[in-house]
Amino acid sequence: MELHQVRYFLAVASTLNFTRAAEQCNVTQPALTKGVQKLEQELGGQLIYRERQLTQLTDLGKEVLPMLERTLASAEAVHRRAQEFQRKEVAPLKIGLAPSISASLVLDPIAEIAKFVPGLHVELREGAAEKLVDLLLEGEINAAMVGDVQDMPARIDDWSLFEERYVAVLAPTHQLANRPSIGIDDLRETVLLERAECDVAPKIQRSYFPDEPPHLGHCSGHDLHLQHMAAAGFGVILAPEHMPRLPALKTIPLEGDPVSREVRLLAVQGRRYSPALDAFVKVARLRDWSVEVPGRGMLHATLPELASAPA
Numbered sequence: 001m002e003l004h005q006v007r008y009f010l011a012v013a014s015t016l017n018f019t020r021a022a023e024q025c026n027v028t029q030p031a032l033t034k035g036v037q038k039l040e041q042e043l044g045g046q047l048i049y050r051e052r053q054l055t056q057l058t059d060l061g062k063e064v065l066p067m068l069e070r071t072l073a074s075a076e077a078v079h080r081r082a083q084e085f086q087r088k089e090v091a092p093l094k095i096g097l098a099p100s101i102s103a104s105l106v107l108d109p110i111a112e113i114a115k116f117v118p119g120l121h122v123e124l125r126e127g128a129a130e131k132l133v134d135l136l137l138e139g140e141i142n143a144a145m146v147g148d149v150q151d152m153p154a155r156i157d158d159w160s161l162f163e164e165r166y167v168a169v170l171a172p173t174h175q176l177a178n179r180p181s182i183g184i185d186d187l188r189e190t191v192l193l194e195r196a197e198c199d200v201a202p203k204i205q206r207s208y209f210p211d212e213p214p215h216l217g218h219c220s221g222h223d224l225h226l227q228h229m230a231a232a233g234f235g236v237i238l239a240p241e242h243m244p245r246l247p248a249l250k251t252i253p254l255e256g257d258p259v260s261r262e263v264r265l266l267a268v269q270g271r272r273y274s275p276a277l278d279a280f281v282k283v284a285r286l287r288d289w290s291v292e293v294p295g296r297g298m299l300h301a302t303l304p305e306l307a308s309a310p311a
Contacts, residue, residue, distance in 0.1 A: 003075055005039040006068050008032045012048055013065055016055045093276040094123045096132035096144035099223050100243040101263065106145065109287065113279040120276055136268050142277045144266040145284075147240065159265045159281075162289035165258045167251045169237040170230055176252065183255040191217035191235035193226045 004025075011021035012032070022029040040047050047061035057065065095106060103124055114120045127135065129146040133156060136144055145161070152158055168182045176182055176190065194217075217235040220226050223243065230237050231248045240261060241251065265284050267273075273281065 001039060001042050002035075003072065005035045005042075006072050008035040009039055009047060009061075010065075010068060010072060012036060012055070013057055013061065018050075018055065091117050091119045091274065091276040092121050092123070093143075093274070093280060094125060094141040095280070096125045096127055096135055096141040096146075098129050098132065098144075098146040099126055100147055100240050101145045102242045102244045104244075105242060105263075106284075109280060109283040112283050113276065117276050117279050133266065136266060139268075142267065142274070143280060143284075146264055146266060147261045149264070149266075155269050157267045157269045159285055160262045161265050161284060161287075163260050163262050164241050165253070165260045166238050167241045167253055167258070169227070169239045169243075169245060169249050169251050170235075171233050171248070172250050173233055174236065174250075176236070177250055179252055181253045181255045187236075187238075187254075193217055193229055193235040193237045194219040195221065195223070195226065 008021065008025055008027075011024045012018060015021045015024065018029055018033060022032040025032060027035075036048060043060070043064065045060045046058050047064070049056045049058050093110075097103060097106070106124070110120075110122055125132075125135070125141055129144075129149045132141065132144040132146060133149065133153060135141045137153070137155065149158075168176070168187075170177055176186055179186070218226075218229050220229070223239075224246075226237050227246045227249060229235065231246055238254075238259070239245070240263075242263075245251070265281065267277070267281060
């Protein structure tokens with residue numbers, strides 16, 4: 001079954017007239033008739049009932065009509081998409097974010113590159129840092145923003161963007177919720193909610209609880225589950241300050257020298273960058289991450305700087 005045969009049949013089904021259908025398809029009437037007949041042969045039955053003054057769809061023709069309409073529409077959509085891609089009217093950019101990285105951190109870089117990358121189409125995907133590394137190597141995503149990653153593969157380019165501290169995340173009704181800051185002694189007396197299979201717990205334990213383990217309560221491998229437990233008053237989460245969180249929760253800084261982590265940008269080494277990826281990497285690396293506006297960051301790199309900056 002060829003697409004021109006489908007197109008001929010749909011034209012006849014629409015006009016119920018072979019002459020007008022041939023004009024619509026810009027072919028001769030014998031060519032159109034031959035194409036419809038070949039389609040009937042391939043489908044194993046008559047699609048159109050023909051008499052001198054009467055042209056109607058057969059029961060089989062009525063049955064297959066909507067399916068053939070979808071087939072032609074899908075084929076034309078694929079063709080348009082391919083043409084747009086070849087003309088660079090679509091510039092896909094797939095960015096992976098670790099669960100503790102807020103999507104708000106990439107909004108300004110995306111908004112900036114959209115000004116000079118026509119057809120930018122961004123897809124954000126969430127996954128554990130190790131999974132995002134695999135997706136990078138498989139070509140499923142173009143770049144990733146993660147926290148601390150153990151045993152980074154040699155094929156991954158890795159840039160440090162900024163450092164962020166850990167804060168206490170808790171319900172407004174928690175007994176520590178009205179403190180301007182929370183000390184280590186308070187943490188030792190508080191039930192902590194733990195992330196399962198997370199590299200944060202050992203770091204916190206080494207810094208805050210070197211002699212005895214913390215008082216751990218419930219645990220989960222999903223940040224949102226932990227946050228709901230914290231909102232219900234089950235305990236306190238120690239989390240990166242930019243981690244997406246429920247509006248009902250409060251964050252309070254930790255006293256002394258709080259644990260921190262680096263947020264890093266990853267891409268595959270040696271792989272050719274698309275214009276969208278090249279722009280995103282440059283924007284992210286040139287950005288002044290130390291300046292924060294509530295919910296959004298400020299971008300200080302200018303377009304000339306982006307054009308001259310190395311990826």
